[in-house]
Amino acid sequence: MKLTGAQILLKCLEEEGVDVMFGFPGGAVIDIYDEIPKSSVEHILVRHEQGAIHAADGYARATGRVGVCLVTSGPGATNTVTGIATAYADSIPVVIFTGQVPRALIGNDAFQEVDIVGITRPCTKHNYLVQDVNDLARTVKQAFYLARTGRPGPVLVDLPKDIQQQLAEFKYPEEVSMRSYKPTKMPHIGQIRKVVKLLKKAKRPLIYSGGGVITSGSHEELTWLGKTLHIPVTSTLMGLGAFPGDDGLFLGMLGMHGTYAANMAVNNCDLLLAVGARFDDRVTGKVDTFAPNATIVHIDVDPTSIQKNVSVQVPLVADCKPALAALKAETEGTLDEYDWAADHKEWVDKVQGWAKEHPLTYKDDTEGIKPQYVVEKIYEITKGDAIIATEVGQNQMWAAQFYKYNRPNTLLTSGGLGTMGYGFPAAMGAQRAFPDKLVIDIAGDGSIQMCIQEMMTVVCNKLPVKIVILNNGYLGMVRQWQELFYEKNYCATCMDAQPDFVKLAEAYGAAGFRVTEKKDVEKTLREAFKVDKPVIVDIRVEKEENVYPMVPAGASLTEMLLV
């Protein structure tokens, strides 16, 4: 029996096991929307397409599955671009379906026409314009395959309206075979043995773990390696949660807002084992002085990440999971004859000494509420058992520094692109995936206003996301830079004209709380987290608190401004 393109699309989604997609209808996708009620795929109607793509992204990060969003042509499609670039920067598997004007009108400046395939070429892993309804099922199969394999990423499928209406036989391909796409997954065993030799020789080894460990699901292998071989672990922002945050070997983040211990360890280590991390400039500081005494091993599934920013002595192109599993297998045999703990004791003591000397801290010396204190309280109350999403800026860094992530997929944050407005819709996607989990968006008063319209989506879909606004009345991170490097010229960063967030929450049908005194922080958070609907907690924090430690842009990691 022949099906329409729209029917075929939904059959494909069912075949892929998609249970939910986030979207916003329009003329160019109305045929698909006509079929949604007849399928098993749930649709969540957002209030802005940016909300749809971030929600799909948050769903993907929290579950490890592919997130899906559906939008119309033209403005519907372009409104997703920020979210697509966000997912691309952080290698998140998302498939975006966009409507397109009928093929006969493509290129004619038709109403709501835009070349979304052209626009998103640089920020998708791959994209398609479906030109023949007989290619639709194969294209969708490839899109999902590309999104989740190799280095994951967003894949866009543009669907002309006439394709959605045309008839074709539906047959979903069982396998994907693409002669041009065969990512390297397995490590070269010779290189693995070389790494083990280096590990045995190293006196001051350090693991530098990135988001690739989480994406590949290799946190257990990483944790085994760190704990069994007694190697301290530092992490990128994206890698938080891959190694238990409360373990003594964990040093926290490195880089611009990394810990003193992590940055000193990088500077002094003799072997840096980078796993699924790409040496971002926020991590390396001045590249010439990064890990000056170390042999660098770099494990990454993406060959372009290797040798891009820093010179690597041992490259290892592979998925982190089989690579770390191979390292585990090769070192397991050494445990009887080789005393890793004794060999690394001096180094571990030194690193832990640095951590004691300059722990992550803040001066809690005023009557006001310190934002770090709020994050600490969130950790205490949740005991680390929550999914934390963040916006971007100071709130993001405090959420990274003062909450301990013990499990992967529990921190959803725009690391690569730094997208303000990401956290709330991402939290919404995660909450849909885990309805019984506590999902908290740690926000700033500036960035929460970028996608605040999704309050309506969470309320009517009964997604009880908790938003905690660290409200300092500033675009805080830019203000911090202005304070430190631009002689306090606070141009365009003061945001003290703002809505009444409590009333705003209530207007949407959510609950609102405001905290202005330190003594009320904990009890209000406890109360808010118990409310069985979406909540905004507006906490008025110290206005000019800064994120420390801080390595000024372009400086070496050892040139830290401490509290």
Add this chain to the structure above:
Amino acid sequence: MSKHTLSVMVENEPGVLSRVAGLFSGRGFNIYSLNVAPTLEKGVSLMTIVAEGDDAIVEQIVKQLRKLVPTIKVKDLTELKSVEREMVLLKVNAEDSKRAEILRIVDIFRCKVVDVSVDELTIEVTGDQGKIGALVNLLTRFGIKEIARTGNVAMRRSMQIDL
């Protein structure tokens, strides 16, 4: 900075040229010339790209090209023994007094005259960059009115050993 000749085999699908060109422009890499045409294999095109950059930049270019989903194979021919050719059409001023000399040059360089008018000659030349450079130098003094170049096409030599 040096020139590298890259041979890139790609799926012949819509937008592939734009994907490749976009990769260069999006990362600030410079394309010196780019030639693309179908191969014997159905659905496969071969691009010959001459790009400028130091070794680190070219290594990134090669990796980024390999990362593109429609890319089947990338070879940097610069380090290999290869044959490189470009076809150029040149329209040269050729009054009566100069015509014989121009034709002599055409003969020496084994070019072809493909169009003649009262005071112009259009010359087709095929060769490597050295030959074409030399010919352009020689003809410049007569006045080259127009030039159209295909950009390099290149192929790895079968024998890679020094004889």
